[in-house]
Amino acid sequence: MGRSPCCDKAGLKKGPWTPEEDQKLLAYIEEHGHGSWRSLPEEAGLQRCGKSCRLRWTNYLRPDIKRGKFTVQEEQTIIQLHALLGNRWSAIATHLAKRTDNEIKNYWNTHLKKRLVKMGIDPVTHKHKNETLMSSTGQSKSAAATLSHMAQWESARLEAEARLARESKLLHLQHYQNKKAAAPNHCLAHKASANWTKPNKGNGDQQLESPTSTVTFSENHHLMIMPSGENNNVPNMNEFAVTSSTSSDVKDSDHDWMRQINCPTEGLTSLLLGDSADRSLSTVKNDEAEAGAVAVNESEYSYYEDNKNYWNSILNLVDSSPSDSSTMF
DNA sequence: AAAGCTCGCAACCGCTTTTAT
DNA sequence: AATAAAAGCGGTTGCGAGCTT
Known part of the structure; x- marks a missing residue:
């Protein structure tokens, strides 16, 4: 036009x-x-x-803008979310209270990106250059594929969130039109709901359901993301389900899939941020990576634990968005 | 001291998406 | 449904400040 x-x-x-x-x-x-x-x-x-x-x-x-130096926490958030979302600055900004997408973009381009490059890490893929040596094993390829799936999944989730926010507004308005008396806030009600459920006509307690995934939490459970198809080793974008499970619930078939969440940036954040303890850990990992032996030498469980921690930290970030429309899968 | 260079960031550009009519 | 305006978004540019030679 x-x-x-x-x-x-x-x-x-x-x-x-x-x-x-x-x-x-x-x-x-x-x-x-x-x-x-x-x-x-x-x-x-x-x-x-x-x-x-x-x-x-x-x-x-705008009065609700925070200016000045980025905190270590903010840097960590940006790096982790960038690993997941790429250059989607506005999406990243929603998880950093009072920072604008422009500021985050500038900070990434002038500081964080350079730091990554300096360390031999590709700021686009978040892969250490050594990672390419592993590619022949197939491990790295599936990690990349999984990362890509995760990003797609998150994209879909963000889109769904936006849609849900709109639906919630409508529901909220309708609700107030129907009942002028004080009533539960449905915008917040579905936010607080552990399950993401769809508006259910005829049911006063409307729920919104994700077309692609669900997540549940409990204090004694780990957050796990796994394919909903029973026999899938690698999740299909359309078959993601996020469920909770205790460590003892992890089955061999689950391990097969969890192994593939071998995030190449594991330990990256702390490394970048100068955490000496984590630095030593990461160095060990990189050495192992050079030997092409990460997946082979580590037990499946510790492998799962390492990756679980990384992805939990990202998913927790994603999940703890300050915006009203967030906090559910 | 001054010229050249680098860096950081505010602002712009142009495209896409959403909203209003 | 079609159109235009507004808003959103990400890439890029230009300029001032600080640093180096």
């Missing part, structure tokens, strides 16, 4: 914002809200295009 750029008009200012411009924009939004960004500049007395105003507001002036 095509559309003419919003900043075509002559006389509109570009480039860095002055404190006066910031003040004008802030004052206007505080008093009127932003309303239509297109008409805002004129009404606020700014020689800027609406898009420029919107970006300035969302990336800089």
Whole structure:
């Protein structure tokens, strides 16, 4: 279709914002809200295009933005989520309270990416260069495939989350229209639900169900992700199920699959962040990787434990999103 | 001291997706 | 359903600050 750029008009200012411009924009939004960004500049007395105003507001002036140095925790979160989601900055930003996608993107490009490269790790795949030596064993290939599946799975989950958020809003509105009296908040109700269930017509206690996966938690159970098809060794994107299990529940067939979550970035985060204890661990692992012996030398259980910890940390991050629409699979 | 270089980040660009009419 | 506007998003650029030679 095509559309003419919003900043075509002559006389509109570009480039860095002055404190006066910031003040004008802030004052206007505080008093009127932003309303239509297109008409805002004129009404606020700014020689800027609406898009420029919107970006300035969302990336800089908004009061709920945290600025300044990233904490170790934030760095860890970014690295782990990037391993899972890639360059999906807005998705990553939803898991870092008060940070904008632009800031995270800049921080990744100027700091974290370089650190990875310096250490011989591909910032795109999060694989150590030694990892390529393992590829002939097939272990690395299946790890990559699994990682890819995980990313697809997370993509699907994020899309579903967005859809659910919309549905929840609608349900919430309908609910209030039907019952003006105080009632349970369904937006939060399904968020708190362990199972992700679908709106059930005719059932007052509406639930939302994931088309692709479920997850359950209990205090004494490990979070596990496994293919729902019984005989699958490698999960199919459409057959993911996330279930809970005690360690003793782990069967050989489960091990086969869990082994394939051999995340190449295991230990990477702490390594990058300078954790000496983890560094030594990771060094050992890398040495083993060089010998092409990781999968062969480790017991299945410890293998499972290592990977479980890595993925649990990522999944916990994903699961503990600050946004209202999150926290369920 | 100054020229050149590097780095970090704010802002822009252009494309896609969502929303409103 | 079609269209346009608005918003979202990720890649890229430009500029100022700090560092090096």
